Every structure is written in C-alpha cells, then in structure tokens.
Amino acid sequence: MSTSPNPTLDLETIRRAPKVLLHDHLDGGLRPRTVVELAEATGYSALPTTDVDDLGRWFRQAADSGSLESYLETFAHTCGVMQTEDALVRVAAECAEDLAADGVVYAEVRYAPELFADGGLSLERVIEAVQAGFAEGERRAAAAGTPIRVGTLLCAMRQHARAQEIAELAVRYRDGGVAGFDIAGPEAGYPPTRNLDAFEYLRTNNAHFTIHAGEAFGLASIWEAIQHCGAERLGHGVRIIDDIKVGADGEAQLGRLAGYVRDRRIPLELCPSSNVQTGAAPSIAEHPIGLLTKLRFRVTVNTDNRLMSGCTVSSEFAALTEAFGYDLADMQWFTINAMKSAFLDFDRRLDLINTVIKPGYAKLASEASTG
Numbered sequence: 186m187s188t189s190p191n192p193t194l195d196l197e198t199i200r201r202a203p204k205v206l207l208h209d210h211l212d213g214g215l216r217p218r219t220v221v222e223l224a225e226a227t228g229y230s231a232l233p234t235t236d237v238d239d240l241g242r243w244f245r246q247a248a249d250s251g252s253l254e255s256y257l258e259t260f261a262h263t264c265g266v267m268q269t270e271d272a273l274v275r276v277a278a279e280c281a282e283d284l285a286a287d288g289v290v291y292a293e294v295r296y297a298p299e300l301f302a303d304g305g306l307s308l309e310r311v312i313e314a315v316q317a318g319f320a321e322g323e324r325r326a327a328a329a330g331t332p333i334r335v336g337t338l339l340c341a342m343r344q345h346a347r348a349q350e351i352a353e354l355a356v357r358y359r360d361g362g363v364a365g366f367d368i369a370g371p372e373a374g375y376p377p378t379r380n381l382d383a384f385e386y387l388r389t390n391n392a393h394f395t396i397h398a399g400e401a402f403g404l405a406s407i408w409e410a411i412q413h414c415g416a417e418r419l420g421h422g423v424r425i426i427d428d429i430k431v432g433a434d435g436e437a438q439l440g441r442l443a444g445y446v447r448d449r450r451i452p453l454e455l456c457p458s459s460n461v462q463t464g465a466a467p468s469i470a471e472h473p474i475g476l477l478t479k480l481r482f483r484v485t486v487n488t489d490n491r492l493m494s495g496c497t498v499s500s501e502f503a504a505l506t507e508a509f510g511y512d513l514a515d516m517q518w519f520t521i522n523a524m525k526s527a528f529l530d531f532d533r534r535l536d537l538i539n540t541v542i543k544p545g546y547a548k549l550a551s552e553a554s555t556g
C-alpha cells in the first residue's frame with residue numbers, strides 16, 4: 186500500500202476511475218422514485234410513504250438497524266413492487282445505467298428469483314425479464330458513452346428450501362447472462378451446509394458460486410462455506426478478522442482458516458457501509474478492510490444494497506479513502522482484485538484488465554501528475 190496522501194482522489198476522480206462490482210443486490214438498488222412509481226403502477230399499497238425523498242431516507246434509516254434480520258425487512262417493499270415483467274425490466278435496466286454512470290465497467294448483480302414470483306410469474310419468466318432489462322441497460326449505457334457489462338447471480342434464500350431448483354436454473358441460463366449462484370438471507374440458524382446437494386450439483390456442472398458467510402455469523406459459517414460447500418468467493422466474509430490476532434508489537438498472526446483464505450486467494454466481497462448498518466462493523470474507520478488490505482487478502486469493495494445504504498461504488502471508495510488514505514494505485518489494486526475474481530471467462534477478464542482498467546488508471550494518474 187502506498188502511504189503518501191493523494192489530494193487528487195476526490196469523488197469526481199473516483200467516479201471516473203474504472204470500477205468492478207461483484208456484490209450488489211438488484212432488489213437493494215432501486216431508485217426511490219422508481220419504487221414509488223412502480224408501487225402506483227402495480228397497485229402495491231404498503232409503502233411507508235410515497236414522497237420520493239422521504240422514502241429514500243426511510244430505507245436508509247430502517248436499514249440502520251444494527252441487525253441483519255431487521256435490515257432485511259426493508260426488502261419487503263422493493264420485492265413488493267417487483268412482481269411484474271415490466272417492473273423487472275425497468276429495475277434491471279436502471280441498475281445497469283446507474284452503475285455505468287458511476288464508472289462501473291463490469292458488475293455481477295444478484296437477486297432471488299423466488300422473491301419475484303408472488304404475483305404469478307414463473308421463475309423462468311423472472312430470469313428472462315431481468316436479463317432483458319440488463320441488455321437494455323447495457324445498450325443505453327453504451328449509447329451514453331459509459332459501456333458496462335453486467336452478469337447476474339441467482340440467489341437462493343437460506344430460509345426457504347429451493348436451493349436445488351435455483352441452482353438448476355443458474356446452470357440452465359449460464360449462456361444467457363447468469364454468471365453464478367449465491368445463498369442470501371438470514372445467516373444465524375441457516376448454515377450453508379443445509380444446501381449441500383445444490384452446491385454439489387453446481388460443482389459437478391462446473392458452475393460458479395459464492396456464499397454470503399461471515400457477516401452476521403462468525404468463523405464457523407466461513408469454514409462451512411469454503412470447506413464443506415466449496416464456495417469460490419465469500420459474500421462479505423468480514424468475520425475472518427476473528428481468526429487474526431494482532432500482537433502488542435503490531436505483528437498480525439493468522440489462524441489456520443484465515444491463512445487458508447489468504448493463501449488460496451479466496452476473494453472477500455466486502456461491503457463496508459452495509460456492515461456498519463447491520464452491526465457487523467462499528468464504523469468505516471474501524472472496518473476490518475483496513476487490516477485485511479494491509480495483509481493482502483484478496484479484498485474487493487462492494488455496495489451490497491445501494492438503496493438501503495444510500496451509497497454508490499464511488500461513495501464507498503470515497504469513504505475508504507478518507508478513513509485509510511487510499512490512493513489511485515490502491516483503487517486499481519482493489520479493482521483488479523475484483524476483475525480477477527469475477528465469474529467471467531479468463532480471456533474476457535484479462536481483456537477488461539488490459540484494455541479498460543489499466544489504461545483508465547494510467548490516464549487518471551498522468552492527469553494527476555501533470556496537474
């Protein structure tokens with residue numbers, strides 16, 4: 186890590202820098218205005234308010250709950266307005282547009298198809314509507330001069346028992362834009378090993394998957410996700426910090442699990458603001474990302490839920506820059522970490538690193554040095 190302060194790393198520079206996003210929930214990233222308009226169009230009457238600004242504030246405050254379970258309650262309203270194909274197309278298209286406008290060049294956006302089937306849509310129609318929306322959003326972003334590529338991850342909800350079915354859909358649609366699989370939802374009481382069959386099915390089919398683990402629950406869930414289930418990446422994984430001891434001399438000692446995660450370069454999909462809201466970290470400045478980055482874990486920076494946290498990828502980087510003094514070189518490191526960890530063909534990952542990410546950072550660095 187470079188230690189020199191970099192006064193040029195303001196929000197605008199961060200926004201222009203190419204970024205890669207691996208952990209972002211489709212139903213956690215709607216524009217507040219879209220929630221209001223879709224509620225009206227679809228007859229959803231349970232919103233806490235229909236004033237756009239108040240609603241944005243409501244989501245952020247309600248998610249500021251200190252517990253994952255209460256944080257997750259806010260999704261009833263976003264899922265409530267996402268029960269028609271038109272709504273899904275619109276939300277996905279706007280998601281791609283918003284990420285592209287924020288400087289994201291590659292994203293994997295996740296959602297649980299089963300949560301959008303309450304209005305009678307089949308899971309297949311849900312998936313096809315979301316893919317159509319992303320294709321439309323990619324077209325609009327390219328036309329606006331901010332090209333982005335978006336893959337999707339299908340989540341199964343831990344508290345439901347549909348993981349096998351969702352895993353089969355992830356494999357079936359893998360040539361149709363679905364990049365992988367995940368399990369989400371409440372962590373305590375729902376260990377990832379409840380879904381061993383689904384993970385075995387995915388591995389047998391050479392399919393990619395990540396698992397939300399080590400967010401609300403500790404090391405045991407990380408260990409199960411990696412060693413029993415075979416997760417390639419960890420959704421959050423922030424509690425790996427519990428297996429690292431820092432001595433009085435400042436020297437860090439890694440336990441066996443932390444050592445394994447670092448040695449095997451298992452990507453951590455860290456989401457700082459979300460962790461502060463659910464109580465998994467006390468503040469951004471005290472977030473384990475500082476130490477994990479110093480120790481060279483495969484750290485990536487993510488939003489989790491842009492609506493509930495009122496954040497963007499750029500604002501997350503700005504907060505980290507302020508807390509830890511990161512500069513452009515550090516941002517490029519996080520971005521290449523994420524690109525290397527994407528569920529995308531190797532040649533495409535390499536191409537984005539060499540033709541988009543590195544030249545993008547080189548341009549910003551040369552602008553900074555020539556003033």
Ligand SMILES: O=c1[nH]cnc2c1ncn2[C@@H]1O[C@H](CO)[C@@H](O)[C@H]1O
Nearest residue numbers: 210257260295296297340369370397
């Ligand atoms: O940080 C998180 N941890 C666990 N589950 C989450 C998190 N954020 C969102 N979801 C859950 O994932 C579902 C599919 O997108 C969301 O509906 C929400 O219930």
Ligand SMILES: [Zn+2]
Nearest residue numbers: 210397420489
């Ligand atoms: Zn998440």
